[in-house]
Amino acid sequence: MFYASAAMPNHYTAMGAVGAVGLFLRSRQSPVTCAGVVGGLALATLMRPNDGVALGVPLLAAALLVPTWRSRSRVLAVLGGLGAGALPWIVEAYARFGGVRARLTAASEVQGDLRPLLSLVHHLTVMDGPLLCRPCDGDTVRPLSAEWWLVLPLLVSAGLWSVRAGNRDTRREHQGGLPRPGTTPLRACLLATVAALSVALPYLALVPYAAPRFLAPTHALLTPAAALGVLALVDVTRASHRPRIGLTALGLALAGHLAVQLPLAHTNAGIQAGARGDWALVAEVLHEHGVGGGPHTDRSPRSGTHPPCVLRGNTSVIPVAYVAGCFPGRAGDAPRRPTALVLREAEPPPWARSWPRHRVPDTYAPGWVVHVRP
Structure with missing residues (x-):
């Protein structure tokens, strides 16, 4: 929410991405649901065409290849959202730049020559500022500030593990009969995770600089799985032999995370206010x-x-x-x-x-x- 009040596209791209993926996962695709998928993808693509395409590719692949989600309505919704969001960009490309290729070339030059590279270190650097690391050569990584990059994958992994365990329990309950078809929590979390990684990949592998807002859609898509991971850790701790010790450890971990992140947010907010x-x-x-x-x-x-x-x-x-x-x-x-x-x-x-x-x-x-x- 740090960027929500700024005239920047990433927050709106993140909200469109979450809405599109969430509605795509609904078992019953009504006209209203399909319209929501179109709207979410159109918003994400209009704000950031590269993010919209990176989001649309895994959704389109899922709608074509995964039996649970294979349907004409999903395919048309994804294509419609991408088309609706990209159309203004394409029209402007011909009106102002002379074509799509010319606009992509100009965009690459503005971004410092997009090319295959690994900018993960830059994204670790910006966790404690500056908010735009361009260039990043003069800054260093502070391990304490980069703890989010360790915590988030752990929570997402715990969330995926918990829903996988829940799937096994569901299959046991349906022994002797067929479970109801549809989108399971595991499949939903896996698709959201794949979509999140797809959106992050261009920034980590092509863009030669970094800003925290670039990965806002990725963080938004990973949030449900991470939240399930938090709940899974709490459940495991409560079921342990010494729940008080475990819950105290989780509380200290949360306090440590806030002790790192809140001062960073306060400092950067002061810089922006100045x-x-x-x-x-x-x-x-x-x-x-x-x-x-x-x-x-x-x-x-x-x-x-x-x-x-x-x-x-x-x-x-x-x-x-x-x-x-x-x-x-x-x-x-x-x-x-x-x-x-x-x-x-x-x-x-x-x-x-x-x-x-x-x-x-x-x-x-x-x-x-x-x-x-x-």
Whole structure:
């Protein structure tokens, strides 16, 4: 939930993924259920096309190959969700980039040249910050902060073990008769786990940097199995010869986990609050020099005494422009079009070096400077 209030796609991708997988697993596929699968996959694909495809592949394979889930409605729902989410992306690819291949090439360049690699160490590094590790060469892994990467697989494994044991008990109960067909808890957890790993694989094997939010859909899909793992550990502990000792150990483990994670969350929340405060301070300086006038709507800045303004810069252009009531400049814009440049620890380009320069005081991150076009 750390990213839920941010204008980033990963939280919405995670919610769409959980909804799509959960509804896919329902034994009876009604029109409403199929519509939910379409909607969840469409949301995930619209937000992150690569995540949507990685999620759709195991679902489509399950709908085609696994007898329990083999049905025309599931296949059509998965294909419909992928198509509905990918269509706007494809249209934009031809409208702005000249085609799908050109857009994929441009995306690879922006992401630092996607290629086969192993970035697991980078994902271990970002567990204690920075929230965007790009590049990650100057940071190191703190084993204590990376304990989540050890705890989560253990809990998922315990959850799978517990539902497998439950399946064995069910088969014993049905000896002499056939069990009712349908989605068993084991099959459901296995498919969710496979889908989670499928979504994580591109980030671990292709992207040369890391951020915790990249794996939000993976964590969301693994949560049910991990929760079952927690319940299984509690049940095993209660059934042991010394349940008090076992429950105390589990309580200490939970306290240790919170002791590691809560300070990290508090620290990173403070960093984000400071960064957002800087945007407001930059906007104040812009307003003092006649640029902007308040946050804008989806179509145009709020009405005021100043005409619409355009900002460009080297960092955080979109949020600063929103707070200032301006439009963010695009890479293809003419170089002299922006009303102002917002730079941090950077010199202006040659065509803007004569523009009036205004420092932004009292910022959380130093080095903010505004250059206003005369």
